[in-house]
Amino acid sequence: RKYKTSFYTYETEITEDRINIHQVFANSDGTHEMLSEASVFIDNILVKSYFFTDEEIENDITPSEINSIDDHYKLIEYMSNISKILNKKVILSPENSPEIELIAVNESVVTVNL
Numbered sequence: 001r002k003y004k005t006s007f008y009t010y011e012t013e014i015t016e017d018r019i020n021i022h023q024v025f026a027n028s029d030g031t032h033e034m035l036s037e038a039s040v041f042i043d044n045i046l047v048k049s050y051f052f053t054d055e056e057i058e059n060d061i062t063p064s065e066i067n068s069i070d071d072h073y074k075l076i077e078y079m080s081n082i083s084k085i086l087n088k089k090v091i092l093s094p095e096n097s098p099e100i101e102l103i104a105v106n107e108s109v110v111t112v113n114l
Helices: 021-026 069-086
Strands: 004-009 014-016 036-042 045-053 056-060 090-092 103-106 109-112
Touching: 036 069, 045 069, 069 090, 069 103
Parallel strands: none
Antiparallel strands: 004 014, 004 036, 036 045, 045 056, 090 103, 103 109
């Protein structure tokens, strides 16, 4: 509710203005190739969220959209909000390197690995 969102389901080809959690869970069994995605707007930062399984949600950002310390704090706040909602650790990693944790957020605890 805090962020402007656009949600798209490949199967139905429907776009909604909020994440359809029922559709996410309906497709989370890992048997579908094309699932759902969301665009989440943190002011001027676009986060593309892909719902793969009930254990994996990928959020892609473009580093060039982080232009200030305020943008950094907004991204950390977003990660913290997701962590609290899901009761899971949220990790920022380089593209195609999920094993590298640049930033990890577990609710309100933020760990930065340089």
